Amino acid sequence: MKEGFRQSMAWLHTWSGLVVGWILFAVFVTGTLSYFRPEISQWTRPELRDVKADANAASKTIATLKERAPNSPRWFITLPEAREPIVRVTYRDPNGGGEGRRGFKTAWLDPSTGEEVKARETRGGDFFYRFHFELSMKPIWGRWVVGFCAMFMFVAIISGVITHKKIFKDFFTLRPRKGQRSWLDAHNAVGVLALPYHVMITYTGLVTLMFMYMPWGVQANYGDNREAFFADATGVAEEVKPANQPGVLTDIEPLLHEARTRWNGAHAAFITINNPSDINSRITIRRDTEGQLANSNRNVVFSGTTGEVLSVAGEPAPASQTRAVMFGLHMATFSSTTLRWLFTLSGLGGILMVASGLVLWTVKRAPERAKLGYTPFGHRLVEVLNIGVITGLPIAVAAFFYANRLLPVALADRPAWEVRVFFAAWLLSFVLPMIPPARVAWTTQLVAGAALFAALPAVNALTTQTHLGITLAQGNWVYAGFDLTMLGIAALLGLTGWYASRTPGSRKPAQRKAPEALNLPAEAERA
């Protein structure tokens, strides 16, 4: 490492990218899927097809909760919205045995009746959402691993930019069918094309969990009293203790009206009711994020018995607002459908950037293999991991959706089985890549992934009443859009597979072009 600044940055870019590339690929894929977390959650519960949002959903829900769990210390109510037109309630089950945290239980209610809708047990879109930052590991471990990789990614982006003298020119340069050069050009093009997005999504991703990764700034001023910090920074009122005197909740509808007037007509997204059957009850109504960049505290707090307004969240201070905007940018819940698809395209750009970077590592080392006359273990390992991760993850995602449709509805522990199917399919995807030549494994598994996604709408048609024949006719775009997107993914994977099958294997042309590699631009030298 006695070379110049740019060379050491190229070195840093190559190695920091390789070490975490596989995990980043999975994080990018599941993160991009998570833009559609509500839609995936809907599709994985075909029983919810005909549920419609209702203006009186809140009062009907509260009536149901009064009956079911009057003594729960808290009720959480997620109100229906266009993308997920159903009520989700979380409360402490009086019969105990709730599986969630501290005996809390979640149920889905029909907004127009307040009755529980029985849907199949599944983790739905939440699986990909949690995987995105926890990797299905123990939460703390997973979050640290993802944070570590995100930090590497941030360094890789900065060093990647420094490596490119001619970043603007590179963006317009694609030399197809030139082996290594084409891969480098492709990596540059997708990387630079969505560069602002990559910088934004990496940094804001770190910011979402920043108090866990970097607790020191809070520690300096608040010691271990983190609640005091959050009260100062976000203005969330502290909880009141129950008075242990029975109280009756006032009607919710006027309170919703009051809150909406204060928000210039914006909708309410969540209602939290503390101590619902006590005289010290509190009703907190939270604004939805639609059209709002900042994901900050947007609560109006009412006294539960009198309906008096106790506090209204104001504009946060600049640094808190900055954090709220960064958080909101990462979650992208503010966006319209068009903007969400643009985010998705950028996410796809990220997926391609990571994948092409990983492939580039092996392609770049083809001359070295040619010189040695054999493939060193390290090269082989990277190749197998590349194929298993890049082609195997789409197969695993498809397998998850198949499990959702094909596992018996009554199966005990059903959500866990869906996850097991996901990982089993992914593990199996590492078998074929172990048998050379690599090109066969690339092509076969990409085409297999394409076939699985292409057949998914058909399997959906055979197993549910939420297939395209019905949903398109009804104009139910959540379900129809899902099926159509699966066909789109199938087309993309198929195209990639077709391309992989007809591109000459990386070894031969590289041998032919080995002398040319010496004339590569300086930035590629140590890549």
Add this chain to the structure above:
Amino acid sequence: MAALTPSYRLSVAARALAAIVGGYALTALASFAMAIFLPLSRAEASMTATLSSFLIYACVVIWVFAARTTWRAWAGIVGSMIVLGALVWLQRQVAAS
């Protein structure tokens, strides 16, 4: 490609350690100091320090790999930590008295 001599490997390992572990320690101390010294309210200073910490970390990592020698990289990390640590310690002494 440079030959992968043992000394080269050792140098890379030492830099990686300096970047990952040393960089984190320096960043932690820097954000601690920022939270104390920024002329903002307590909450805002803590928030600003935490928000900027990842940028600081990234710059430290880049610098460690760009430094001319591994010794310099380590010296830079340890030196900055001593300065920041002394400032924080002084402030705590003043605040306590």
